[in-house]
Amino acid sequence: MTFQSGAKRDFQVVGKRLVRPDGIDKVTGKALYGADFSAPGMLFGRVLRSPHPHARIVSIDVSAAESLEGVKAIVTGWDLAEPEDEAIRDIRDNCLARDKVLYDGHAVAAVAATSKSIAKEAIRLIKVEYEILPHVTDVDVAFRPDAPAVQEGRSDETVPEESSPNITRRFEFGHGNLEDCFAKADKIVERSFKTAATHQGYIEPHACLASLGSDGRGELWCCTQGQYLVRTVCSEILGLEASQLRVTASEIGGGFGGKTTVFIEPVALALSGKAGRPVKLVMSREEVFRASGPTCSSSIDVKIGMTKDGRITAGEAVLRYSGGAFPCETVQFGSQAAFAAYDLDAVKTHGFNVMTNRPKEVAYRAPGAPMAVYAVESVVDELCQEFDLDPLEVRLKNAARKGTLSAYGPTFNEIGLMATLEAAKAHPHYSAPLGPNQGRGLSCGFWFNFGGNTCVSLNINSDGTVGVVEGNPDIGGSRASISMMAAEELGVPYEKVRTVIADTNTLGYNDTTDGSRVTFAVGLATIEAARDAIKEMCGRVAKLWGIDEEAVIWENGCAKPASSNAGDFEPMSLADIAAIADNTGGPIAGHYEVNADGAGVSFGVHLCDVEVDRETGSTQILRYTVFQDAGKAVHPDYVEGQMQGGAVQGIGWALNEEYIYGEDGKLQNAGFLDYRVPVASDLPQIDTVILEIPNPGHPYGVRGVGETSIVPPLAAISNAVCRATGVRMTELPLSPARLQKALQEA
């Protein structure tokens, strides 16, 4: 697909800070989220979860629960169907265990009852006999050939023989001759790093309302990042036809990747099918932590060579990620992203996915990239310290640019890394003075971005207003940005456009809201749908005027003669054309369907100042600035919001957040009190600098902006802490206890 790239365009709507259309509903409490729906005759569901990290289910006795008054249905894993696809079978087994429970919190059975308290009581009455099996929760222990097997027979052909049974897949990326290029280095640093699993931490727990009839027709309302994905997975797991299961996405209370799968939806459907009544199922926060998907924990070895003038000669990394108790491909993204910011003659990454008795991983903002980039950017920083070189100059010297053969394969087109680094260098933050126990760190960050399957309908209403129908839940202002792009292309005021999010039966398939794809791909499809409608309108006007279709152009929201040669006609506005549509051929609409390519990679640089309290080991963020290439910022407020929000999630990952498992294999901090996400008083203002290096793959130059911002904070903070204290930390999070211990040992 080609567009006039680079052409400077004078935007009328795009780039303005306009009020979002769903704002009033969301500040008045009217917006309906996953748990806010009810239905007549609705039952309340509840899930029984395993107290053991690894055990065989010997028997499940539901008789006492069944005879409790008010209990209307009980289901176990054996009530679900047999999907052909292995990945969907894994999702099914994660929703309700069959033979074995694979982690503390794994769902075993579920009930539907007339009240929440009866459902709670019924769960207590279900008797499960377990045969306890040895467990493993640490990625390095699970990597050993003699480790307890989480599942047998899940390794594919990429895994060397005699490896641990928990290694499911091996990835390899890179180019060049490592040996020769390491030989050119004046210094080679090798370090090993560990990062804890973190949770997306969306404030809205998973919630759904399901209704399934005996005729196989179902309705499902749920908070999800992708209603079409929910339909696909649930219909397979329930043995339904996709057309018969209509899924409607509620407003979504945060996802960050964590709502790109299902946990409770098939369970609620199965309960509803059995009971013949609608069933509402809502996770508690404890269930969210124990049984929804956190990110991978990781163990990473990095080796980098540098010349004394700061040229990186070669880089290599081995990445071991654990995506929990099932095969997981996230380490692939980490292996690809690790060295993406650098232009290297020789680079190689080896990635392994390792199963552990932990919840099944789900995507979390730039999945796999933050920990890989943390490890690489820590070693680059150490080399800069070794040679007493300016860390920004070293990044500039080695930065990937247009024409760079990337570490993961493709050759980069127009990318914004150099411009982003230059902006950081020129910013007053970079040269501001620091006090005692303070340090400044920086890191680059990268995300691929994604396009994907997209379908948009755009309707011209008879009163001259416009309805856009798209299929991606609005997770942070996308209704506004999509409406803005429609208004821009059509030349009508923003207020004339209303964008709604379709259910699965109202519009064709759309990929999930992930990979920073919506503003790019849905925006692209909206612009093309608008062009389709414009073509139709110009055609009708040409007929009215009795001239060729090519002789009519669209400008500033009006059809006009292309030139004076075409004839002397009064321009007709969109509203004029819409008003007489009945007489010119009927309703006017534009459509566009695409599997969008050309998303355009995204780079960012973060600068961070910290102060470390040597006595307590606590780290205070003093100043933070995010520099990121947005291609074209459609709605700058929400671009900044993505940059700030991602940075703060990364700050949490660096300083506080971690899944803590005991020797018993149980999660010890399944709540917001003990799993501490950043709160307002932990943070300074997060300053932002948006760069706009247009993406040639989008008509307005848009790149996704959602993911890159979580990547740099881990290394930026760890590097800052090192410069404040002289201690290089190789394990995250840098919780006060861990840092205090390291400072005492130093």
Add this chain to the structure above:
Amino acid sequence: MKMIPVSTRINGDEREFLCAPDETLLDVLRDRLGLTGSKEGCGTGDCGACSVMLNGRLVCSCLVLAAESEGAEVETIEGMAEGQVLHPLQRVFIEKAALQCGICTPGILVAAKALLEKNPDPSETEIRYWLAGNLCRCTGYDKIIRAVQEAAAEIRRLQP
């Protein structure tokens, strides 16, 4: 389980309901009274999404038993705007993009309003500490803090 009759005034309206002894005020607001604007993010008082005013005090409604609200005045997000007129905090939150997904927004607005009623001119630090019990995972708090500052300034201008 014997139900308990409770009479309250919610957002100025008299409301009577029956509740079980173990039901929270949040359960009753959401499940019995249809006021789903207050959200349950944790059920343990850690996230602040269920913040309401109870007799003029800011509370997590998930930590209050519904039966405790007998005779009480309860204010929720649904009562914050006066008819069609948004409270300045609500309006500025929209104008300044202080929400992304919006799930924490009702609780943060209720908490911020309580702050400004106590302290019409809070410093940035005071706002950050007051809102430390309200988790937001989308915004990094930056635009929220700025919006509260701006709304506070506007309210001060209107009520000298």
